[in-house]
Amino acid sequence: AQTVTQSQPEMSVQEAETVTLSCTYDTSESNYYLFWYKQPPSRQMILVIRQEAYKQQNATENRFSVNFQKAAKSFSLKISDSQLGDTAMYFCAFSWDSNYQLIWGAGTKLIIKP
Amino acid sequence: EADIYQTPRYLVIGTGKKITLECSQTMGHDKMYWYQQDPGMELHLIHYSYGVNSTEKGDLSSESTVSRIRTEHFPLTLESARPSHTSQYLCASSGRRPGNTIYFGEGSWLTVV
Secondary structure (H helix, E strand, C coil): CCEEECCCCEEEEECCCCEEECCEEECCCCCEEEEEEEECCCCCCEEEEEEECCCCCCCEECCEEEEEECCCCEEEEEECCCCHHHCEEEEEEEEECCEEEEEECCCEEEEEEC | CCCEEEECCEEEECCCCCEEEEEEECCCCCEEEEEEECCCCCCEEEEEEEECCEEEECCCCCCCEECCCECCECCEEECCCCHHHCEEEEEEEECCCCCCCCEECCCEEEEEC
């Protein structure tokens, strides 16, 4: 079975610090796609970053970057210089070529403290 | 921001009432989804569609039904609402290729009293 595990239900850091959210997954597929989504309180879920498994280079989007370890099936999200607006639920998810749906993790609640 | 719209955003109704949650997208996406999410919890897929006249049930059993008569429109209906249906319902859409980003609406908060 394809699964996604986020082992940190909740995290909190001070503003401007760096924080890493962990995500591991289990799949036997060879080609797949990994995502981090952000859901701010009472606001729309949006894509933070996306990684294609066949690409060795880690994806980055401004202050957000991933550490993709394919052999270990790990896909952690690093947020640098955290801001108050980063406070949100963060969901890790993946899909693969023969499946059109996303498999979602349970989410990590991230609180950025002033 | 993505062009996917849900109405109503908030709804409080009595038990036994019929409700329809509307979802529309202007991106021409083939695939559309309905997720159910309790506050601060994970997402559960309840319905999805690959295109017009295509609907499938998701992983979480739901008493709701959906229809896809037009590409842009994917309404969800509850024939007889119950307090157990109280939750947030998220509509989403994506292109047809595997690995495409899924775009979400702002959600519909349903409270059944």
